[in-house]
Amino acid sequence: MTGRIFINYRRGDSQAAAGRLFDRLLSHFARDQLFMDVDAIEPGVDFVQSLDQHVSGCSASIAVIGPDWLKAKNAAGGRRLDDPNDYVRLEIESALKRDIRVIPVLVDGGSVPAPAELPPSIEPLARRNAMEIAHHRFAADCDDLARAIKRPLGIAPEPVPE
Numbered sequence: 001m002t003g004r005i006f007i008n009y010r011r012g013d014s015q016a017a018a019g020r021l022f023d024r025l026l027s028h029f030a031r032d033q034l035f036m037d038v039d040a041i042e043p044g045v046d047f048v049q050s051l052d053q054h055v056s057g058c059s060a061s062i063a064v065i066g067p068d069w070l071k072a073k074n075a076a077g078g079r080r081l082d083d084p085n086d087y088v089r090l091e092i093e094s095a096l097k098r099d100i101r102v103i104p105v106l107v108d109g110g111s112v113p114a115p116a117e118l119p120p121s122i123e124p125l126a127r128r129n130a131m132e133i134a135h136h137r138f139a140a141d142c143d144d145l146a147r148a149i150k151r152p153l154g155i156a157p158e159p160v161p162e
Contacts (some may be wrong), residue, residue, distance in 0.1 A: 005058060006035045012081075021105070025050035025146055035058065051090065052094050060103065060149045081119060082119060096125070103148065104130035106130050106132045
């Protein structure tokens with residue numbers, strides 16, 4: 001195995017798109033090259049430690065950003081991303097600290113936030129070149145994303161179909 005891909009997403013904002021993306025990427029990558037928390041962390045395992053360990057073993061990370069990604073609130077009414085213990089933030093921080101390629105993937109009208117809208121520890125996310133995955137061209141967009149990921153994983157991409 002040449003590398004792994006970590007799929008970061010916010011439940012309640014982009015979980016359906018992230019699940020669909022995961023399923024589509026299985027046509028390009030082996031199952032053990034993809035990590036998505038919902039089916040990869042065993043019961044009883046420390047969630048934060050496991051996430052950090054999985055991020056550290058990745059060559060690429062996909063940050064799935066939907067329309068409510070930035071403004072999602074916690075139970076107290078504060079913005080989740082401002083919480084230093086927010087899992088989405090922790091995963092992105094971990095990838096950025098390790099200089100792992102982080103690809104913002106925009107779904108359902110999501111957009112890359114401006115640096116000032118992000119906590120300082122993840123401001124570099126705003127400078128990452130994003131890809132959009134639209135519902136009406138989902139398969140083609142996912143295939144383009146897979147080709148873009150293959151280089152940091154050390155896999156020669158297949159030619160673009162005509």
